[in-house]
Amino acid sequence: MRSFVKPVLVISACLDLQQVRYNGQVVKDELAIKLREYCQTIAVCPEVSIGLGVPRDRVIVYMDKEPRLFQPSTGRDITQEMLSFSESFLSSLPEVDGFLLKSKSPSCGISGTLVYKDPYAKEFYKRGKGLFALRVLEKFELLPVEDEGRLKNPEIRDHFLTRLFAIAHLRSALSRVDSVTQLMEFHRQYKYLLMAHSQVKLKEMGRLVANSKGNLRESVKMYSLLFMQALKRRPSRKQHANVLLHMFGHLSRHINQKEKSHFVSLMEKFKQGKRDLYTLTDIIKSFAYRFEESYLLEQAYLEPYPEELKDAIINN
Ligand code: SF4
Incomplete structure (x- = not known):
């Protein structure tokens, strides 16, 4: 039996059983829950961190020249807030060994995020990634970065x-x-x-x-x-x-x-x-x-x- 060093894992807060989803719910994923025993986790909810609150109206990703984050109900473009938060959060991390993020999210999704052609989500463009996740992938290209959906x-x-x-x-x-x-x-x-x-x-x-x-x-x-x-x-x-x-x-x-x-x-x-x-x-x-x-x-x-x-x- 080998002994293992506890990895330092950055995890989406909703997978870490914190009530931070837009509707105040958590995500119960068996592997994510188990990993909390074997890793030292650093939980983050990018949307709560930029002040969107719980509960909150949905945000979406749409494609301009670059992907942008938008809240259709308030007409707020929150791309810059998310990019600034991502930069300061990711730069302030200690040494970490990987990321486990929530699939399909406009912020955290590594896969399956709905990307629209316009800010009011009238026309679907493609499935892609969330804005926070994109920054993680750019900055930590040699670390394992996945979402719970792909890990099935x-x-x-x-x-x-x-x-x-x-x-x-x-x-x-x-x-x-x-x-x-x-x-x-x-x-x-x-x-x-x-x-x-x-x-x-x-x-x-x-x-x-x-x-x-x-x-x-x-x-x-x-x-x-x-x-x-x-x-x-x-x-x-x-x-x-x-x-x-x-x-x-x-x-x-x-x-x-x-x-x-x-x-x-x-x-x-x-x-x-x-x-x-x-x-x-x-x-x-x-x-x-x-x-x-x-x-x-x-x-x-x-x-x-x-x-x-x-x-x-x-x-x-
Ligand atoms: S997916 Fe990301 S932004 Fe959405 S609730 Fe979970 S941690 Fe927060």
Whole structure:
């Protein structure tokens, strides 16, 4: 069982069970509620923060040259207030590891926000993003930023949680690194996770770690950047399959032909989308426990975030 650093997560206040929605309601999302136990949350309601109050009349996004925020009932254009608030709030944050925002909102939505052609919402233009969310995405491009709607997709959710907990670990571990050995140790734990995301970056980071003697501070800074860049792109099933085969290779001397054939057939089903990743990683983990393969058991890839979050997800 790995131990985890608590990520610092910025969360839309309505997902943090605060009664700040336009109608005074909260949003009860099982994963968001569970994450409050495992993260240190910083809740924000951009609309309340710019003084719109609760309850409030709806605001909408419409497209001029740039997206604008408007309250049709009062005729108020509140774009500038929202942009100024976003800038000052985001600049005042401590180091954070990710953002979980409310979908479809004209302020917080990462996806599904209704964008109109005109300020009175007479003509629909497209589905897009909220104004606050757009600033978050611009300013924190290397951090995981999602909304609870997109996190219903198991692969997006797995990627979000993996990045959130890996970046929190990176931040905490590398702030204390004072020897090349410690940097190597961190890199060792993430070998397979990085391999799943980017073989190119894994090799680049391996070279960086190997040559970090004499310029440790600079190397740690560059390592952090490469780590976050590597994790940004969601791995394909083919990339996961490659990692699973590598890990399985460590175990092959211990197991018999029938066990091998069974694993290979599950792997084929995984590649076709008929099995999820947990089925395969759980098998590898069981063998690793049985044969005391500590190198595999230390790998973040086999347990990238707390198991209890997986359980919340499976029951969602
Ligand atoms: S979606 Fe954002 S702006 Fe709307 S109530 Fe929730 S926190 Fe406030």
